Amino acid sequence: MTSIFKIAPIFAVFIAAPALSCPQGATPLVSCSLKSGSAYLETCLLGNFATYAYGKTGQRPDLALARPVQEVEMTPWPGVGRSIWEDFQFRNGDVSYRVFYSIDRFSEGEPALTAGVMVEKGEETLAELDCDPGTIDAGYPLPLWDAQELAAQARN
Template structure:
């Protein structure tokens, strides 16, 4: 373990070695039967464990020896914590929540690039904000962070805050950097529906991806209308007419391609819906880039 201390408002970093992944039973026992798991991981080679759980609007934090009683426990109402989700320009989805204990803040975070790298594993840690302005960071042991998808863990708090509950896709897109592909948010509606019990991917994957495709369809219509309105201010009539033809041709091509190809060979209808959503997400990025180029060119 290497410890580096810096001046106030900088970090005291504990570098943790890579250790084996968690056992499923450990995660299953992290929270009570009626509670939802926000975050689980081990640190220091499995020596200590973090359990972060949600029951209604109450968050429970427990941290301490893996095989002993917690050395610190906190129970906080959601209204008394800081919840701060974000999506970085490289496609990293980060969910974090901070609980307070006197003058100390305990920030738990999980992040993943699964949207742009399907084989990426979730990472996470705890950042302790000290009263003197310094911070101490504990990084979770590699492969021990659960849930794998940050949306399924700390991301559940979005429903309590109201952020993303009515428009989960718009909520995600609003947090993207200017160079981040819209496809980074692919699956957001599906994740929300699964978490809310509105669909079951094990019994009917079509319903889950169908709702995802529908929200992207609605989004592309809105984004295209907005793009036309913006571009009419700087572009010629021929340019606008060509773009309208191109949009129609793209829609036909997307629909035909997704009839013959789907990324889910075991559920054809679900695969087609997923294909439609992916195509549309890429088209949203195309329109964003087109507007940016037109503004620069203008």
């Protein structure tokens, strides 16, 4: 279990950050506007921590989570198929927030990029929100996988 004293400074910086702006020194994972610009989703990598924020545009997040990278479940792209995709999941009690993105490799012109978040409680989907087109900041490969690998090596 991670000490709250290790997470608190990261969480404090994250809460104070303006909407759609990862904390200073952080790397964006998947971020976008939702609901025709009235809400935002922001996930970032800050050292050995991944952060998640959701809220109304221009306001502090309604929900902000900071988790050690080892506690964030990730499904990396398996290397096959029409789309390049990855997803990762933050848990908050018995509710999970699965953030995803997908790049259609065979679309005409620019590759089609989609993303969003699924909120789940057990097997029940509580909400599924798709990012507004043209607002998505994401791309393959997400640095979360490498951060998880480094954290695992550091523990050995």
